[in-house]
Amino acid sequence: MPIYMDRHDVSEEVTAEAVAKLHQEDLKIQHKFNCRGLTYWFDDKRKTAFCLIEAPDEQSLINMHNSAHGVVPHRIIEVEPSIVESFLGRIEDPEKSKNVSLNIINEPAFRTxxxxxxxxxxxxxxxxxxxxxxxxxxxxxxxxxxxxxxGRVVNQTSDYFLVSFESVSHAINCAVQVQTDFNQWKEQNKLDNIELKTGLSAGVPVTDKESVFEDTIQRAERLYYISRAKIVITNEVKELYQSENQNVSFQPDIISPISPNDEDLLHNLMDYMESIWTKHSFHSNDLSKELNLSKSNLYRKMTSITGESPNAFIKEFRLNKALSYIRSKKGNISEIAYETGFGSPSYFTKCFQQKYGVSPTDYLHLLDI
Incomplete structure (x- = not known):
């Protein structure tokens, strides 16, 4: 049967004990709806609860909650248990609560x-x-x-790690240590053609998206994309870290918080880019219109946030996509040139050579070495 995770936004008066009692009411009648409650998480600070339930369908889950106590979820998504476990560390009740009759679990599902x-x-x-x-x-x-x-490694490729942390302090301190170690290694080996990129975001597993932590992952990915030898973090991560470490200041040469306004602009920019980047007629004037910014303001904002001019950002975006396509051997070089928005294979080759120092064809050959 499918596994679902639901979200309940509760009032300020609701306690961990009250949530535990509601969970017990579910367990008493779950068999009537062919459901099985696996576990739950409760965040007393943010007043959110997340239940992990095996059920025939979403409606059966809703009917069970409604019949047991009348508190129906605000959102339900279907999940893979292995993915839930990779982010949250478990898919059943924690050991410390298993032998307690009420089984109170006061454990947030919030992750960095x-x-x-x-x-x-x-x-x-x-x-x-x-x-x-x-x-x-x-x-x-x-x-x-x-x-x-x-940290819990959720996904790892040859290029990056996607990691989940219960503690924002652990996440920041880990990122700083990784950056420090890399900087030392880079200096010792005198290599200037490799860069470490890092982005950090924070959030809960169930929002209005369809997948677990989908929007939190997306924010981290986008901050990772614009990071340039610095750790880029959301304003929320910054505030959470500062609340836990009041006498510790950020190292500006390593950590770069992004303001809420700049983060909003970045997401609007990336949403639009992902919808239109394959069209070779698309250029920076389209960005100005879409983001409702004058050309000068767009240039100023984009160089501040991404470190690149609008035109350079568009070209860089396409080249990154092209690099990925070549790695996965998604068509020949000419096909990839057109699919990634370049007007001609010759122009694509020129841009690729300028950025990476080799032609697309030579790079393809390097992959087999």
Whole structure:
């Protein structure tokens, strides 16, 4: 049967004990609706509860809640138990509460999500095999650091780690340690063509999106995308960290918080880019109109947030997509050029060579080394 996670937004008067009692009422009658309550999370600070339930369908879950106590969920999504466990650390009641009759669980489902990974800036004059070995060593170091700060690796590729933390302090301190270690390694090995990128966001598993932590992951991904040798964090992560570490200040050369207004602009920018970037006729004037900014304001805002002019950002966006397409061998070079919004294969090759130091064809050959 499918597994669902639901969200309940409760009033300020609701306690962990009250939520535990409601959960027990569900368990008493769940068999009548062919449901099985696996566990739940309750956040007393944010007044949210999340239930993990096996059920034939969403309506059966709603009927069970309604019949048991009348408190129906505000949102329900279908989930994969393994993914829930990777983010939240469990899919059943914690050991400390299993042998208690009321089974009170006062444990938030709120998590800080970090995306961190390496970006190769060029492939010119590079010993590929040696570089691969170095990257593997760096990734092993990152993995060990994540573990030491109690992070849970949700997803890992050769390029990045997606990590879940219960503690925002652990997340920030982990990111700083990873960045510090990388900077030392880079200096020791005198390599300027690799950069570490890191973005951090925070949130709850069920929102108006369809997947677990979907919008939190998206925010972390977008901050990761614009990070340039710094750790970019949301304003919420900044405030949470400062509330836990009142006498500790951020290192401006390592951590770069993004303001709420700039974050909103970034998301509007990325939403639009993802909807239109394949059209070769699309250019910076379209961005001005979509974001309702004059050309000068758009330039100022984008260089401040992303470090690039509008035109450079559009080209960089397309080149990143093209690089991904070549890696996955999604068509030949000419096909990829057109699919990623370049007007011609020759122009695509010119832009690719300028950025990475090799032609798309040569890069394709490097992949097989």
């Amino acid at each position: 999500i970090m995306m961190t990974g390496l970006e190769q800036l060029s492939y010119l004059d590079t010993e590929i095999q040696s570089l691969k070995e170095s990257i593997n060593k760096i990734n092993q170091s990152i993995s060990a650091t994540i573990k030491s700060f109690k």
